[in-house]
Amino acid sequence: MDECCAPPPADGFDREFDARFAARLARRYRREGLTPSAHLILDFADSVGLDGASVLEIGGGIGDIQLEALKRGAARTTNVELSSSYEPIAAELLDEAGLRDRVTRVLGVDVARAPAAVDVADIVVLHRVVCCYPDYRRLLGAAAARGRRAVVFSHPGHTLWTRIASRSINALYTLTGNPYRSFAHDPRAMEAVLVGHGFAPRYHERRGPWHVVGAVRA
Template sequence: MDECCAPGPPSGYDREFDDRFARRLARGYRRDGLTASAQLILDFAASVGLEGASVLEIGGGIGDIQLEALKRGAAHTTNVELSSAYEPEAARLLDEAGLRNRATRMLGVDVAGEPEAIEPADIVVLHRVVCCYPDYRRLLGAAAGRGRRALVFSHPGNSLWTRIGSRAINAVYTLTGNPYRSFAHDPAAMESVLVGHGLAPRYRERSGPWHVVGAVRT
């Protein structure tokens, strides 16, 4: 399951999201640019206004969305990540683009547990992340509290087949001793968390299994 895996303790991220995984993502980005779902995320951010904006991405991996946001005029980006395996590839991509001085990468911060450790930003991004976290209310609530103007996130839907697939993958994880789990949270319930934190969903698009929801501060 390349794009959605559930975290255990922070140390487990390096096992699941290892150097090989990070290199593969970086190769794909260099070759093809953003994935279709990531492009939808960026399109929403651009519609809100990237020029001079600060962008916080929670679980941004190699930082491809952040790189494209910087190229479109964002003033600064911050990435919060739990796997150290992404860092070498992320640094190389920033250096190749000449953008390292406009990006901050924070390692080992669980946003849901310590949101105060992260400075607020104009736009908050969570791509292929909420399906990785068991307590979506805490995660989205903490993320919403960091967003001054907008938040955009993606999720894999909650259809019967998605739920069956999630259970099947989790069964394999259990059999192999992998602590990671995937989650198919209720989309309406996730949006209600944003509404409860002063954000109004205004953007809903889909690419394959990924649903993208963008919300603006009211």
């Protein structure tokens, strides 16, 4: 099995996205709110209709997008995460917002390989996630299978420099024994996965290095 299709190593995400990383994200969120690219994700979800909706976020980290979705009227959210490092910070943020009873956090489930382990939702979110996963077809296919109305995901640009940077980072990880890998997938191929599962891409925006694609069920 080659690298593009192999499942990610079990300890890769915990090592790359550790407690210090989670704390840094939380400090920024408390101070500044959502990042510009996360705002785009939420704006698309809002345009589809957040009021009373259920939201599934794959790899949602500290859960900041979900918190803001709930504040905008979402009924419930579910977070599926492979790194355990986010959980203490995520719980603190939920308690601060008084929203713990409207959020389900699922740890250790690889949705790409076990999509039936989580319930379907109106809107499925993958922010800065596809570039962390080797098999984008399987991941986006699983996201589409879980989405009733819409799927929205972000990805870095696919320029020559982006691809070179990804390979350089992975080479450094190899030298240091870090099992985590980054991936620069073809944006057109990623959108084609959603199209093949009955979704129509209708939203294309960019903030900084992140491109956001929103698709609705056709």
